[in-house]
Amino acid sequence: MTLIGGVCILALPIAQYPQIAPPEIQVQTHFTGADALTIEQSVAAPIEQQMSGVDNMNYMYSINANSGDIRLIVNFDVATDPNIDQVLTQIRVSQAQSQLPADVNNYGLTVKKSTTAPLMLISVYSPKGSYDGTFLANYGYINLFDPLTRVPGIGNVQIFGAGQYAMRLWVKPDQLAKLGITVPDIITAVQKQNTVNPAGQVGSEPIPSGQKFTYTVRAQGRLQTPEEFGEIVVRANADGSFVRVKDIARIDLGAQTYNLKGRLNGQPAAILAVYQLPGTNAVKAAQGVRKLMAEAKQRFPADMDYVVSLDQTLSVTEGMREILKTLFEALALVVLVVFIFLQGWRATLIPLCAVPVSLIGTFVVFPLFGFSINTLSLFGLVLAIGLVVDDAIVVVEAVERHIEEGMSPRDATLQAMREVSGVVIGVALVLSAVFVPTAFLPGITGRLYQQFALTIAISVIFSAFNALSLSPALSAMLLRPRKKTRGPVGWFFDRFNRVFGKATHGYVNWSRLAIRKSFLSFGLLVALAVGAGLFGSRLPSGFLPEEDQGYIYLALQLPDAASLERTDQACRKIEDFLSKTPGVQYTTSVIGFSLLSLVQNTYSAFFFVTFKPWSERTKPEEQYAAIKANINKQLAALTEGIAFAFPPPAIPGVGDIFRCSQQAARARYADPNLFAECSAGFRQGRSRQSHQAGDRSWPGLSDAPDVHGRFFRELLQSVRTNMAGIYRGGGRLSHRREKRWPILRPQRQRQPSPARCHFKYPEHRRSGIHVALQRIPRGPNQRFCRAWL
Numbered sequence: 001m002t003l004i005g006g007v008c009i010l011a012l013p014i015a016q017y018p019q020i021a022p023p024e025i026q027v028q029t030h031f032t033g034a035d036a037l038t039i040e041q042s043v044a045a046p047i048e049q050q051m052s053g054v055d056n057m058n059y060m061y062s063i064n065a066n067s068g069d070i071r072l073i074v075n076f077d078v079a080t081d082p083n084i085d086q087v088l089t090q091i092r093v094s095q096a097q098s099q100l101p102a103d104v105n106n107y108g109l110t111v112k113k114s115t116t117a118p119l120m121l122i123s124v125y126s127p128k129g130s131y132d133g134t135f136l137a138n139y140g141y142i143n144l145f146d147p148l149t150r151v152p153g154i155g156n157v158q159i160f161g162a163g164q165y166a167m168r169l170w171v172k173p174d175q176l177a178k179l180g181i182t183v184p185d186i187i188t189a190v191q192k193q194n195t196v197n198p199a200g201q202v203g204s205e206p207i208p209s210g211q212k213f214t215y216t217v218r219a220q221g222r223l224q225t226p227e228e229f230g231e232i233v234v235r236a237n238a239d240g241s242f243v244r245v246k247d248i249a250r251i252d253l254g255a256q257t258y259n260l261k262g263r264l265n266g267q268p269a270a271i272l273a274v275y276q277l278p279g280t281n282a283v284k285a286a287q288g289v290r291k292l293m294a295e296a297k298q299r300f301p302a303d304m305d306y307v308v309s310l311d312q313t314l315s316v317t318e319g320m321r322e323i324l325k326t327l328f329e330a331l332a333l334v335v336l337v338v339f340i341f342l343q344g345w346r347a348t349l350i351p352l353c354a355v356p357v358s359l360i361g362t363f364v365v366f367p368l369f370g371f372s373i374n375t376l377s378l379f380g381l382v383l384a385i386g387l388v389v390d391d392a393i394v395v396v397e398a399v400e401r402h403i404e405e406g407m408s409p410r411d412a413t414l415q416a417m418r419e420v421s422g423v424v425i426g427v428a429l430v431l432s433a434v435f436v437p438t439a440f441l442p443g444i445t446g447r448l449y450q451q452f453a454l455t456i457a458i459s460v461i462f463s464a465f466n467a468l469s470l471s472p473a474l475s476a477m478l479l480r481p482r483k484k485t486r487g488p489v490g491w492f493f494d495r496f497n498r499v500f501g502k503a504t505h506g507y508v509n510w511s512r513l514a515i516r517k518s519f520l521s522f523g524l525l526v527a528l529a530v531g532a533g534l535f536g537s538r539l540p541s542g543f544l545p546e547e548d549q550g551y552i553y554l555a556l557q558l559p560d561a562a563s564l565e566r567t568d569q570a571c572r573k574i575e576d577f578l579s580k581t582p583g584v585q586y587t588t589s590v591i592g593f594s595l596l597s598l599v600q601n602t603y604s605a606f607f608f609v610t611f612k613p614w615s616e617r618t619k620p621e622e623q624y625a626a627i628k629a630n631i632n633k634q635l636a637a638l639t640e641g642i643a644f645a646f647p648p649p650a651i652p653g654v655g656d657i658f659r660c661s662q663q664a665a666r667a668r669y670a671d672p673n674l675f676a677e678c679s680a681g682f683r684q685g686r687s688r689q690s691h692q693a694g695d696r697s698w699p700g701l702s703d704a705p706d707v708h709g710r711f712f713r714e715l716l717q718s719v720r721t722n723m724a725g726i727y728r729g730g731g732r733l734s735h736r737r738e739k740r741w742p743i744l745r746p747q748r749q750r751q752p753s754p755a756r757c758h759f760k761y762p763e764h765r766r767s768g769i770h771v772a773l774q775r776i777p778r779g780p781n782q783r784f785c786r787a788w789l
Helices: 002-011 036-051 082-099 102-107 133-149 173-179 183-193 226-230 282-297 313-342 345-369 375-404 409-440 443-468 470-478 487-516 518-538 564-579 624-636 662-668 672-693 713-718 723-727
Strands: 024-030 057-064 069-076 110-113 120-125 154-160 165-171 198-202 215-218 233-236 242-244 249-255 261-264 267-276 305-311 551-557 584-594 599-611 642-646 708-710 732-735 756-760 771-777 783-788
Touching: 002 345, 024 082, 024 102, 036 057, 036 069, 036 082, 069 082, 082 110, 110 154, 120 133, 120 261, 120 282, 120 584, 133 154, 133 165, 133 249, 133 261, 133 267, 133 282, 154 282, 165 173, 165 183, 165 226, 183 233, 226 249, 261 564, 267 282, 267 584, 282 305, 282 313, 305 584, 305 599, 313 345, 313 375, 345 375, 345 443, 345 470, 375 409, 375 443, 375 470, 409 443, 409 470, 443 470, 487 518, 551 564, 551 624, 564 584, 564 599, 564 624, 599 624, 624 642
Parallel strands: 708 783
Antiparallel strands: 024 069, 024 110, 057 069, 120 267, 120 305, 154 267, 165 249, 198 215, 233 242, 261 267, 261 584, 551 599, 551 642, 584 599, 732 756, 756 771, 771 783
16 A cells, blocks of 8 residues: 555646636637727627537636737636536537638637646846847747647647747838739739649659659749748739839838737846646646756757746745655654653554555545645645554554563454454544545635545544554564663653653643533633634635745736837836845746736736745845835836736636626626726726725726727729728828827717828829728727718
């Protein structure tokens, strides 16, 4: 049993807490160029309709962003299998694909088991600044992304920083207008001429006899350099001349998107966020990632390096190390106490052998119940040490008493087991009855303390089994008639027995007095209960205590629709004072993304602030509470936006972030503007409550302004205008008046003067027709425009 338990220890997953977070399956896709409302109506709604009623689903919510990203998260019952949940979700998504736009289906839909926070952050940077963020990010995409996803226990890898490499064509509107060429014409030419062209073989069968060789023809494939793209023919003129891409556009190799920036301690970097596969061993997964990066570093180009700027398993391993230290200390203390009371090394050796057998044997049942090695299960073993040793002590004392009466060790063991077997079984059943009911508590609390309770109960049962089998066998072989101990140890035992005898006599006398004076005893009991209640009511309450996990999160949100440049400037201020904060080792910045909303936008940023190792933080100002208070004090003086630091959840996936259900809101408020007004009122009330409580932060999505262009279809059709070309950006949008429009609230009655913007479409150059848009206020987050020709 001990051997099997040791083998199970090597195979069991290691985590900080049991897996109590409900499984979540995430569906992701992208609709290029679409706004949040369009995505919600054309993508999220069809998927949600098909997803409704999937087996064992608790709820689902979707996050639709103006960046074109959609993220649908389906939450399942905590007792379900995540793999089955993923299959069921995939089936429902397949049923909805026929109702989705073609661009979404072409991009593809990803269904995967999700974890909200990354397990590790790997920051690839250039120490001397030889490479920019675009190069670093694409090096990660090309050389590190696929190997990291193949590491056992890693479910997903996301790269924060610049986008992937893309050939960018910066068109010249004036040249387009002169030549009468539209952007769709350029797109069509690129799609036709940048293709893979299989050319077949020369001399392949069937052929006439006498053919000596067969050659495979390799034609030119996709274009790769800016020069090759510049030679693409957009139009052939009647006079034999050609209009090429290089004549009407500037071509260069850049990033596909520029809406994200990644930095490490203020220096450009590619941030590789590594997510754990749910249910796997986090420690082994982190070790695999570190081993892979150490091997990949040998192939890095000059002036490129990496650091693991965040590792959640460090707190797990540090906690496990402290618990194992406590476990050995408790074992040593038990051995010392047993030796002092039994006063013989033979008698002490028997309980000492029984303790590890019971504790290690407990791991045999862990795979059967789906348990992991975590903080609570090890705490249960620490507490079980004092319980499992009692049964062996009872057997040893009973056997020694009969040996002192003159019986042989074997006969004394048999007689002792006849007397104490029932007692050992009764004690094991009583202790099990105390802890086993805890495992039947419902909900997350029950699953949290299930391993703690069952670990103790199982170890006690194994202890009783050992007391009925192993301990008697060892007693018959090891115990001998006791001899008086001499020397310093004998002198200590004599003094100890005298003191312990007096203490026992005094305790018996006080107990006799308490039994006779029952009124005083009950009065003392009531006083202790009242005191415990008063002190307990003053203690802070919570599901789990806030601990120093070695890092904290920091969120920044600027005013609605603030540009990425403003956000970047505010982030540099934060990075500057974080670099001077005692105890902070790494500051990993992701500008343009918020982990709270899981949305990319220009007015949000998120920071992963990693502390120095626990052994290096010895000063008071370098402790967790002091660092957090210092950072929040500095952030309170930030005028650019709202920023706050907060600890990560004690259990990944079980946090305290409030999510407002848009699906429920649609059932009550048909108009999104009314729901936006309701949400604004809730935020204002929540902000007042937070201000009274001393917390000025409100994490959440805001209603950013946008522009809605509405065209008269009849007029556009009469002049043969391509509406798709207009929406795809076939011209230039410019504001005649104010470039920064104020945010309008529904309760305002006054109508501001309309601001006109002109959208010049080059295909109307000959007729002098242009499309004009007039802004009309309509709701907190929309701007409707009227168009005319």
